[in-house]
Amino acid sequence: MTTRTKFVLLTAMLVSLAVLPACWTYSLHPLYEDDDQHLTYDPALEGTWQQTGNECQTCRLLISGDSRAQQYTLQLIDLQKAKCNCGSADGPEIKFEGHLVQLGSHRFLDAVSQSDAEGMDAIPAHNIFKITAEGDSLSLMALSDDWLCRYPVKCISDHYGELIFGQKKKINILLSPMIHSLPSILHRHVVDTVTCTRVMAGPENIKAGFMKEHDVFADSGVVYASPFVSLGDRHMVTAQLHSSLKDIFDLDSGETERAVLAGFQALDSFTAKTRQQSREILAWCAQNQKPCILVLARPYHMDTGIGHEIEAELQAHGYPILWLQYLPGDDDLMNWLFEGDIRKGRIKSPFDISDVWISSYSSNTNEIMWGAKVAARCPWITCVIRLSSYECGMDQPTYTPTQKIVEASGTLFFKFGDLDSTKPAGSIKIRVETIVHYLAKYSQDIIQQKLNWLSPKCPLPMAPQERTPSSTVVPAETGAVVVAGETPAAERARHSQLGV
Numbered sequence: 001m002t003t004r005t006k007f008v009l010l011t012a013m014l015v016s017l018a019v020l021p022a023c024w025t026y027s028l029h030p031l032y033e034d035d036d037q038h039l040t041y042d043p044a045l046e047g048t049w050q051q052t053g054n055e056c057q058t059c060r061l062l063i064s065g066d067s068r069a070q071q072y073t074l075q076l077i078d079l080q081k082a083k084c085n086c087g088s089a090d091g092p093e094i095k096f097e098g099h100l101v102q103l104g105s106h107r108f109l110d111a112v113s114q115s116d117a118e119g120m121d122a123i124p125a126h127n128i129f130k131i132t133a134e135g136d137s138l139s140l141m142a143l144s145d146d147w148l149c150r151y152p153v154k155c156i157s158d159h160y161g162e163l164i165f166g167q168k169k170k171i172n173i174l175l176s177p178m179i180h181s182l183p184s185i186l187h188r189h190v191v192d193t194v195t196c197t198r199v200m201a202g203p204e205n206i207k208a209g210f211m212k213e214h215d216v217f218a219d220s221g222v223v224y225a226s227p228f229v230s231l232g233d234r235h236m237v238t239a240q241l242h243s244s245l246k247d248i249f250d251l252d253s254g255e256t257e258r259a260v261l262a263g264f265q266a267l268d269s270f271t272a273k274t275r276q277q278s279r280e281i282l283a284w285c286a287q288n289q290k291p292c293i294l295v296l297a298r299p300y301h302m303d304t305g306i307g308h309e310i311e312a313e314l315q316a317h318g319y320p321i322l323w324l325q326y327l328p329g330d331d332d333l334m335n336w337l338f339e340g341d342i343r344k345g346r347i348k349s350p351f352d353i354s355d356v357w358i359s360s361y362s363s364n365t366n367e368i369m370w371g372a373k374v375a376a377r378c379p380w381i382t383c384v385i386r387l388s389s390y391e392c393g394m395d396q397p398t399y400t401p402t403q404k405i406v407e408a409s410g411t412l413f414f415k416f417g418d419l420d421s422t423k424p425a426g427s428i429k430i431r432v433e434t435i436v437h438y439l440a441k442y443s444q445d446i447i448q449q450k451l452n453w454l455s456p457k458c459p460l461p462m463a464p465q466e467r468t469p470s471s472t473v474v475p476a477e478t479g480a481v482v483v484a485g486e487t488p489a490a491e492r493a494r495h496s497q498l499g500v
Contacts (some may be wrong), residue, residue: 041070073095096113181232194232204226207226238257282460292320292321294323353370369402386415
């Protein structure tokens with residue numbers, strides 16, 4: 001390996017390898033297969049690389065390689081142990097195993113952590129970078145979600161067209177399942193966890209448009225597969241997929257069962273690790289008495305093109321971000337937040353939303369209502385950001401209830417609506433400044449007020465503090481919130497909104 005220092009031009013922050021963000025592409029599966037003909041090796045990548053165009057000049061990316069195994073080892077090191085923005089001081093022991101993949105004229109680096117570190121220091125996923133090496137310069141571009149397809153129904157048509165007509169290498173099969181139900185943390189606590197009917201029927205509706213005048217799929221030599229699948233009812237998935245795909249992929253039931261098992265294991269592993277990260281964020285907030293923000297939104301708003309990176313703008317101001325879909329569901333934490341409600345018999349468990357939402361059929365709607373209840377109670381969630389797009393009919397009935405539930409405890413609430421119908425770049429920046437102002441002004445009061453309502457036996461490590469029950473108290477026998485000087489009618493109205 002060469003010992004001379006080379007230079008790294010970072011189109012996207014390579015140094016974030018040590019603290020992987022959600023703004024680039026990572027996958028539970030590698031970009032390559034065993035003995036893949038697209039695997040390649042370039043000894044020019046070996047060496048010690050220095051960053052350019054960045055404040056940190058003490059960090060180096062050390063790349064070593066094994067040409068026979070066609071793999072690299074990457075490690076970010078800080079020569080002076082300086083605390084910089086690159087994150088190397090947070091996880092200097094983390095190493096990544098990398099493989100170079102040649103796809104047409106482009107090369108991509110698939111890097112996966114080889115560390116045993118858990119929590120926020122390492123995510124056991126494949127991180128995909130577009131890579132360019134010229135002489136002593138190396139460019140690693142983390143693939144943004146903007147490069148990928150959009151999931152919502154209104155985006156499917158464009159996606160189909162791109163897959164059929166926009167690929168240099170033609171596809172053979174277009175697999176677009178009709179998803180009837182989804183896995184959910186609220187499973188068995190609500191009536192059902194089904195998807196929006198438009199989402200479920202979307203693949204067949206869009207397919208009809210491609211076959212209106214002639215069969216575009218057949219003309220293009222593409223087999224279209226749209227299996228009906230209930231991901232929320234795991235015991236049904238193997239049979240559903242096998243019956244729909246057995247002839248297309250020449251599958252037997254055993255192969256299908258193993259594939260379904262592997263898929264759910266990967267999903268469960270990722271979900272568990274991400275929920276653990278969310279708990280660690282809350283633990284950090286509790287220890288340091290700092291606020292964080294909860295995003296109430298549909299899963300597709302995690303896509304930077306749809307969600308406009310609103311949460312990233314807020315995070316840049318130093319406020320940790322939690323997503324509804326990955327809130328921690330640990331019994332100790334949830335029981336602490338909802339113990340008063342359970343003791344009073346208003347709900348059966350922390351995941352019961354029947355007190356605020358009786359028609360609990362839609363998976364995402366259920367979780368949005370539950371997330372609002374969690375945000376109203378959790379002391380360190382001092383602000384909720386509500387996102388909506390595509391004039392979602394399932395979302396509209398939840399706008400007022402979620403706002404009332406959140407604001408009943410004094411928690412800040414801000415809504416960004418119809419994100420697909422406007423070009424909100426300028427207005428987002430103005431609103432972010434407003435949100436940051438209110439967070440800075442009111443967060444500490446909100447934290448203290450919620451702590452006064454809850455039991456002092458918090459399951460998260462907290463810094464020593466004084467509780468000030470002069471304005472709010474929690475009667476031990478009910479767990480209901482009582483505010484000094486509040487009329488009984490106002491109290492009932494507030495408790496109804498809060499779901500207490």
